Amino acid sequence: MGIVNRALVATLPFVPRSLVHRVARNYVAGSRLEDAVACVQRLNAEGSRATVDVLGEFITGLDEAARTRDAYIAVLRAIRERRLDSTVSVKLTALGLKLDAAACRAHVAAICEEARAQDTFVRLDMEDSSCTQATLDLFEDLHRTFENVGPVLQASLRRTAADARKLARAGVSVRLCKGIYVEPPAIAWTDREIIRRNYAHVLETLLRGGAHVGVATHDELLVFEALRLKDLLSLETSRFEFQMLLGVEVELRRLLTSRGHEMRVYVPFGERWYEYSLRRLKENPEIAGHVARATFRRLLPT
Numbered sequence: 001m002g003i004v005n006r007a008l009v010a011t012l013p014f015v016p017r018s019l020v021h022r023v024a025r026n027y028v029a030g031s032r033l034e035d036a037v038a039c040v041q042r043l044n045a046e047g048s049r050a051t052v053d054v055l056g057e058f059i060t061g062l063d064e065a066a067r068t069r070d071a072y073i074a075v076l077r078a079i080r081e082r083r084l085d086s087t088v089s090v091k092l093t094a095l096g097l098k099l100d101a102a103a104c105r106a107h108v109a110a111i112c113e114e115a116r117a118q119d120t121f122v123r124l125d126m127e128d129s130s131c132t133q134a135t136l137d138l139f140e141d142l143h144r145t146f147e148n149v150g151p152v153l154q155a156s157l158r159r160t161a162a163d164a165r166k167l168a169r170a171g172v173s174v175r176l177c178k179g180i181y182v183e184p185p186a187i188a189w190t191d192r193e194i195i196r197r198n199y200a201h202v203l204e205t206l207l208r209g210g211a212h213v214g215v216a217t218h219d220e221l222l223v224f225e226a227l228r229l230k231d232l233l234s235l236e237t238s239r240f241e242f243q244m245l246l247g248v249e250v251e252l253r254r255l256l257t258s259r260g261h262e263m264r265v266y267v268p269f270g271e272r273w274y275e276y277s278l279r280r281l282k283e284n285p286e287i288a289g290h291v292a293r294a295t296f297r298r299l300l301p302t
Contacts, residue, residue, distance in 0.1 A: 017274060024277035026247035028055075029269040033074055036269035039246070040084045047257040048265050049241070050086040051123060052079075055270035057091040062103055065096035069107040071270070073114050080118045087121040089266065092135055105138060112146040119148075121173070123214075126152035128181040129188070136163065143172065152216075154179030155199035156188045164202045168209020175214035175243060176203055180279075200225045207233055207240065214264065216243040220252060237262065 029039035040050040054071045056064070072088055079086050090111060096104040108124070115122045124139050126132065139151040150172050153160050156179035167174050178195055179188070189195050199222055206213045207229055215226045226240065241262035244253050257263045268276055 020274060020277055024273055027245065027268070027277060028273045029246065029267050031269065031271050031273055033071075033078060033269070036075070036267055037078050037082055037084065039267050039269075040079075040086050041082070043265050043267070044085045046254070048253065048263045050084070050265050050267045051089045051243075052086055053089045053091070053125070053266060053268040054094070055268050055272035055276050057093040057127065059094055059096065059099070062096055062099055065094070065099065065103060065107055068094045069110055072111045076111070076114045076118055076120065079120060086267070087123060087264075088115065089123040089125050091125045091127060092131065092138065093127055097131060097134060097138075101134070101138075105141065108138065108142060108149075109145070112142060112149050116146060116148050122146075122149045123175055124149065124151050126154055126177075126179075129157065129183050132157065132159070143170075150174055150212075152177060153202065154181075155202055156181075156183065156195050158186075158188060160202055161198065161205065164205045164211075165209065168206050168211045171210045173212040173214070174206055175216050176206065177216040178219070196221065204229055207235060212238075213240040214243045215240050216266075218244055218249040218252065223252070223256070 029036040036052050040052065043050050052075050054068055054075065056068055059065055059068070072090060075088055078084070079088075088111070090108065092104055092108065095107040108122070112122050124135055126135055136151060139149065142149050151167070152175040153163055153167070154177055164174070164176075176199065178199060181188075189198060196219065199217070203213060203215065203222075203226060215222070217223060217226075223242065226242070229235070230237075230240070237260070241264050242253075242256055243264045243266065245266050246268065253263055253265070
């Protein structure tokens with residue numbers, strides 16, 4: 001069935017948007033800010049924190065970057081006004097990284113300034129390897145002024161262990177994930193088990209070095225590794241938090257929160273929900289298979 005599901009992923013561009021939307025509701029808060037606020041309120045009531053992402057990376061004009069900046073300012077003001085337990089996550093390409101690096105920095109600085117005024121945090125999401133160094137450079141630059149900003153590391157990249165040692169020495173907040181981008185072997189590990197082992201290695205490096213870590217994973221083995229390291233290193237619970245995507249491994253998420261572990265859920269929203277949803281479905285062939293089969297059933301004569 002796994003092979004069939006992977007084959008069905010190729011049919012996703014032909015699936016009606018209305019059907020994708022039905023599935024997307026599990027992964028995306030909605031298209032409006034009000035949808036994101038309502039989603040965060042539900043998560044907070046369940047005992048989870050949130051981080052809000054305005055969808056729309058890889059823009060084509062600086063006017064779009066300015067609109068994205070303004071959308072994040074609106075999110076931050078809503079967090080304050082509604083007293084939500086949430087941070088924000090930003091993709092630098094959505095703020096003009098590949099169009100005008102100086103403009104991108106100005107936009108991110110404006111978001112960090114607004115977040116600092118409200119005592120909240122800005123996470124700089126990590127994108128494909130063409131953005132890695134630029135993202136870490138921008139983080140280092142911004143961190144001289146703003147303490148409320150932190151980067152993401154991807155365990156799939158070969159360079160990450162060295163990046164982790166540097167960031168751990170600085171004592172910053174780091175989100176650690178496996179990484180979803182397909183990269184050449186010269187840049188990234190390709191074996192899933194090696195990526196898992198590197199994740200555990202990098203996590204230990206960060207925790208031993210004094211960083212605060214967002215343990216972003218849905219892999220129960222890596223959840224176990226985080227809990228093992230907590231006991232091994234006698235860490236306070238506040239030294240790390242688990243992080244998960246909206247709509248993914250909900251049962252595991254609720255199990256962890258019920259046992260007192262800190263949890264943050266990634267809450268995306270915006271008009272680009274369709275593109276984001278296709279990416280999530282391609283990452284999860286089993287769900288993609290359900291969508292494609294539902295489409296085929298609709299096309300069959302009755």
